[in-house]
Amino acid sequence: MKTSDARKQRTLAAETWRRFRKNKLALAGMIVLITLVLIALSTIVIDLVTDNAIYNNYVIKQNLRLRLQGPSKAHLFGLDEFGRDVLMRMLWAVRYSLFMGTIAIALSTVVGVVLGSIAGYYGKVTDNIIMRFMDVLLAIPSMLLATAIVAALGTSLTNVLIAIAISYVPTFARTVRASVLTIKDQEFIEAARAMGASDFRIIFKYILPNSMAPLIVQSTLGVAGAILSIAGLSFLGLGIQPPTPEWGSMLSSARSYIREGWHITVIPGLGIMITILALNVMGDGLRDALDPRLKN
Amino acid sequence: MGKYIVRRLLMMIPVLLGVTFIVFFIMSLTPGDPAAIILGDQASAESLAQKRIELGLDKPLLVRYASYMGSLFRGDLGVSYRNQLSVAEQVWDKFPNTALLAIAGILVALLIGIPVGILSAKKQYTFMDNSSMVLSLVGVSMPNFWLGLLLSLLFALKLGWLPSQGMGSGFFGLLRSLVLPAITLGTGVAATVVRMTRSSMLEVIRQDYISTARAKGITEKQITNKHMLKNALIPIVTAVGLQFGHLLGGAMLTETIFSWPGLGRLMVDSITSKDIPMVLGAVIFMAVMFSFVNLLVDILYAFLDPRIKSQYKGRKATIRKEVTA
Amino acid sequence: MAEPLLKVEHLKKYFHTNQGTLHAVDDVSFTLNKGETLGVVGESGCGKSTLGRTILRLHEPTDGKVFFEGKEITTLGKLEMKNIRRDMQIIFQDPFASLNPRMTISETIGESLLIQKIYTRKQADQLRKRVLELMDFVGLSPRLVNSYPHELDGGRRQRIGIARTLALDPKFIVCDEPVSALDVSIQAQILNLMQDLQDEFGLTYLFITHDLSVVKHLSNTIAVMYLGQVVEHAPSLQLFEKPLHPYTQALLSAIPVPDPDYEVNRVLLQGELTSPVDPIPGCRFAKRCPYACDACRKADIPLKEVAPGHFVACTLV
Amino acid sequence: GGSAESSTTAATGYKDTITVGQGADVTSFDPHIGKETPAVAVTNHIFDTLVDTNPTTGEVVPQIAEKWEVVSPTSYRFFIRKGLTFHNGEALDADDVKFSLDRAIASGSVSYIVDFIKEVKIEDQYTVLVTTKAPYGPTLRNLAVPFAAIVPKDYVSANQDILKTKPVGSGPYKFVSWTQNDNAKLEAYDQYYNGAPKTKNLIIKVIPEASQRTIALETGELDIVYDVLVSDLKRVKENKNLVLLEAPSLTCFYISFNMRKPPFDNQKVRQAINMAIDRQLLVDTVNSGTGAAADEIIAPAVYGYYSTGVWEYNPTKAKQLLAEAGYPNGFNATLWVNNNQSRVEMCQAIQEMLREIGITVKVEVMEFGTFISRTTAGEHDMGYFGWVTSTKDADYSYYSLQHSSQQGAPGNRSFIADPEVDRLVMLGRTSADTKVRDAAYKDLAIRLKEIANNAPILYTAITAGTNKKVEGFVLDPIGYHRLETVKVSK
Amino acid sequence: MKTTTEELIRIENLTVQYETDDAVVHALNAVSLFMRKGETLGLVGETGAGKTTLARSILRLIPSPPGVIKSGKIFFDGMDLLSLSENQMRAIRGNSISMIFQDPMTSLNPVMSVGDQIMEVVEAHNKELSKAEMEKQALSMLEMVGIPSSRSHEYPHQFSGGMKQRVIIAIALACNPTLLIADEPTTALDVTIQAQVLDMITALKTRLNTAMLLITHDLGVVAQNCDRVAILYAGQIIELGTLSDIFKRPTHPYTKGLLGSIPSLTKEVRRLSPIKGMMPDPTDLPPGCKFAPRCQFATDICRQAVPPSYQISDTHQVRCVLANAEVHNG
């Protein structure tokens, strides 16, 4: 770890990026995700500009007589069980599939960070109360918790989001707490206290920035998990409502046609798989890149 | 150690209390009238009202919760709304099936996860590393139910090797029927195991004691098995323990696909039919199971790691676990 | 000139662990004059760091009092304590762990100024000027302002730690093994720097180390600790010339002297430092002491002043 | 096999076990509680009723009662077959019949089928007189419904809950075991009055995933599956080793408009929606060509059906009607449906058809219990319902679904309250004269089409797939398939 | 120079690099060195000078990737270690050459009993022995380093730092090696413990007639334990000689600076006189003398080419042009 003056100085982000870049697989995952985000954004823009015309005429437009038609020049991914264009639905679904997972995880990350850092920093009774509560949530399998919550609140986009978010909170709280615990005892925290820094400052300026690494990784993987959970809920009939295109519900409603029109199950299935694969390899790449022990 | 186990068992009580409260609360929020569920859609208004009183649904939520907890402490989990049978019996009946499936799933995960993880770590950043990582991730990236369908299409229908559904009888029948659901369930966890194995192997590989072992002149195989793996296993065990919860959740889908008569399916059915006593009973059972598995993991932990054994008298062990988790 | 700055009376710090009560610091008293340096030496785990931290109230003392400039600080409230912190600072041993890896050099140095509200965020220019000035003091090139700690070597990091401490213009600094992680040539640079700073600003140091040769030429007085207690406390020269406690003698004789002709007279000890958990009464060194007798094992041995300013806790003297 | 009592099949190249797959589990083996089709499909074999209906002709035939006479419009005398025994050896006589019917009447779940009965009187050991509260046309058919099963008095009196898990009846099969969510096992009852069943063992397996059921049939794990997934029908039909059985069912799927809520209080709106739905297209595509477009909420196989003709598909006219009703630009509404995939699919297709005439429909899928209780409360705009006329008599459906006294829970979820409709329903209900009833039901059908409180969508077909080796399997239009005459060659 | 019969190991022009993605670390640059049987050579240098790399190179345990032995030869008992197969090399490790690592806290496998860890090395190199004999040997090793053999089934965490280091020494000496490489064996220990451990190592090595390469950055340790000293700076040996050569007649400005940096217990120094600056970045070494940037006597010649090693006496070698001048001037 001796870096001479001559060597180019890098920020931590740049350092991470340099190491991340080396991992071609993770890079590929990231490119896939960026592409998906671009698709999602452009379909949103298209809907705004055309006042949903494309959406109404291509995405949800049915043509029952042509149902289950296989891929052709006119319809690259074929038509689904209602004769809707699978390609268009796939594209329009990106925003739900990707963003719902992301939003749900963002929610649980925020809650998890607050709970986890309070528990980890203050310890003792506070820690005990918060973590016992997390234990309670953790003791209920997350899929089950989500199912019960959606069943209770009713199936709607927001409710699915809330359900998934709640079921992921304990994971994040634990991750944050664990890294707070390790960082809390480091000397630079003590140094800050010796300067008279407040708890608030210590948590937000010292502890949290240093526990970002596991959190970022956990979130990336969490989004992948959330997308799968949403698909699972769809399978149980508790996912996104029709005719909104969403990969999980496309897949689960197409599953009975798996042998008649392979394309309508395989395509959304692959969509989910590739997205999750991309998230996973990117998460792993980030983990390697952020792990200080793997430096150089 | 004995004292520690007792302490842990006692700690489970508040957790289970919390679990019952949360589930009771959520389930009571669910729209739908249990009386109507029991009597069906053609029941008369009087009999519905009668049933509601019978079930105590006319009382406030907290009173109902208290009376539920009251009978719970007497060991009575109540009767199911749907079929009016003892919840405890039904849950107890399904439990071994789910446990079997879960254990088989874990085994699949370990069988895939540990070798791949080791390979991947020893050949970090090579083609081998990347391809084995991707392959193991493909499994976890597929929605569970989709993978199940594809597997049964291939192995049951196309190849006719394995049964497509149900729980076989006899040892081989059972084993055969277990394969597909276990793979479906296990692949999801496998990726976590691969990851965990890989990173903990990578960590161990860098340790000084591995250098010491090399300097002794023992073979690479001995180094891997005796020095690396045994140390790397410790965090893996924790990870697997925590995955158990996911596994139980995954069982809800897998059991439905493969008509496996387990707790997961019981749970799905009960949730959708608002069978509150049944859901509560099953969840409590799952939570107990989950807590026991974690306790088991901690004990196993002590066997794998002599350092922990001496710490077991108290708090440090739990802190350690949190940190590595 | 000998005006006491810091007075520590019967300071105790016990930790409650699963194994029992750990007496990390057990009844330590001393006085430290302004502008002087007290060296604290002892083996790993004998409570040196805990002593330093407890004086600064980074650990709440279990018992005892600390007076700073005649004011008892052990009872101060949060806010008053924050003000006192300006005058009492600490430099840590590990130059890697003691800097926030997510903050640049200038942020780290400026942080204490912001926390103590000496400058506000709006006074960025003044703050920057002050930071550069401090960096100059400790010999850091100004072009490093925006570097992160991981880009620097241990010596430079330790300079950052020192600059951060100096920013508040403290009167008293606890130096917790500031050079033990550094190479000899760098170590010498830092030691010289600290000496210069002391001369320039009239600083008072509590210098913690396990390396007797390091404190020898820095300290006015030296306290030797063993398992939470001070066993010998004497002016520096006197201690080296005439160590009285058997432990001090062993310590001195164990130091490898970089001179092939030096006659080694080892006082070889048996065993190692034992656990400070629930210690039994009596001299804690008795187990390893070649001269231990029954009297040593009966009761705690108090410090005795055997010569002016020379205190020893031993039945032999 | 090999034991002396084993039935003839073993020796003659037939399997001694039939394995059947269905989508849901038995909820309760007590016939007075478990009334869902999957439950009845099993308990049906364990319990007999006084009379039975012939699955193909629909006519009422003797079962426990070997004959009966209509004493007056309100009283029926039944002569019980002598020498009948329950599976536990208890003899079956008038005592058991009275006990059973009284028990059914008292049951919250199934009383609606038998609550027309005023009293069951034991005349002698083998004769009972059933008197009704009022003249009731469908008496015999209702008594043939499996919920009116005859159970052993002594056995049940000792423990009212015993039937839930240890059912004992007088039917062709005895209960052996039940593994919840997995299977139920039955065994032939050799002393059955009509002769022992053809196959010794019956295993009814639960396979919730419809596509998995088909796969299991194809792989030979199952001999018979009930309710083949519509998208799998073609596959079963084309498979050389399998046979697809299909028959018109007694089930109609329809949309109920909540007439209490605007704009569905407007007849023109309801007619417009009826006209906007291309039912034949739905049958041909979404339903894979099975079933038929519906014109009434009772199926053609039900007694009392009168064809008014399927609503003409005419979106232009529908739009015009909407405009007349004051909605030239359409409106927003919700369509509720329970989480059953084929129903949801149907709703999605309808959703699209309504979009064509400017009505933006939001399909909301909910779980069955929620669906029922919320529609009962009248919270819905439109609801997609399925109704089985399990008595095969029009009254069963008309009374529950169309009579103003039956609003909400009992079934009337369009909240229709029309005096003329009420009059006709009661006329059909209280008359035992078929001519009177026929006329009443014709008028009623015409009146209802005009009111258009419901939009009948389709009559489903009842389906089952069997292995080619299965012999003697006959579909029951309600889904209460009987297996005592079925055998499977090796 | 002494006759080659006594010679145990000879390293010639050993060059080792770590090739990472963005830079090449020149860890060792043409290091030449020899050791005689039974002698103790002290290897001194600052952090990153390449001490560990040199030690690991001898056992061919450089982490690879990124480490590569670029060129050079290592003769041990007449064999060129760098040309042996991996299997042959394994037979040498722990047997005729063994190594002690710096940190006793992490050098033992935490999940294996100390007895087993000693057994393992005995087992690897004495296949002909029975289990019981192996165990006996392992236990006697434990006793030899002053740990009661009854503690052989305990785990490392039950031992103190000093005891762990003794276990490591027992492992290293279990097969009577002819060369012991000790990489900062006492840096992590307290002085009193350090003294005990060093005394023990020296006693044992004398008894077993083992040669020792003692790596340290503590000149005090060197002065009291070694026969000869090599000073390593930025991957080069800049001065090599007997104890008195180095301590009494230090010639290289770096060696002199090093000695000036040590606070002394024996002499009264008010101010230390350290070397300015720090070691150059090993990925970007200056072309000439590696020490030139810090050297107050450096001239242009120094900055242009690496100075050769001058033999200024029978036992004393210095890589500095000034030394050459000294030789010439008398």
Ligand SMILES: Nc1ncnc2c1ncn2[C@@H]1O[C@H](COP(=O)(O)OP(=O)(O)OP(=O)(O)O)[C@@H](O)[C@H]1O
């Ligand atoms: N926060 C704490 N909780 C419990 N025990 C502690 C804590 N901090 C220190 N100790 C214990 O107190 C004793 C003294 O520790 P301290 O760090 O003061 O020693 P030290 O002399 O500074 O050692 P070193 O030279 O290794 O830094 C040790 O036994 C240590 O384990």
Ligand SMILES: Nc1ncnc2c1ncn2[C@@H]1O[C@H](COP(=O)(O)OP(=O)(O)OP(=O)(O)O)[C@@H](O)[C@H]1O
């Ligand atoms: N695995 C590695 N990858 C890349 N560079 C390495 C590696 N190991 C060592 N180096 C570099 O090689 C150079 C020599 O390292 P080496 O460990 O031999 O130094 P050392 O003298 O033993 O230092 P120390 O006193 O810190 O143990 C250093 O610059 C170091 O950063």
Ligand SMILES: [Mg+2]
């Ligand atoms: Mg310390």
Ligand SMILES: [Mg+2]
């Ligand atoms: Mg080293």
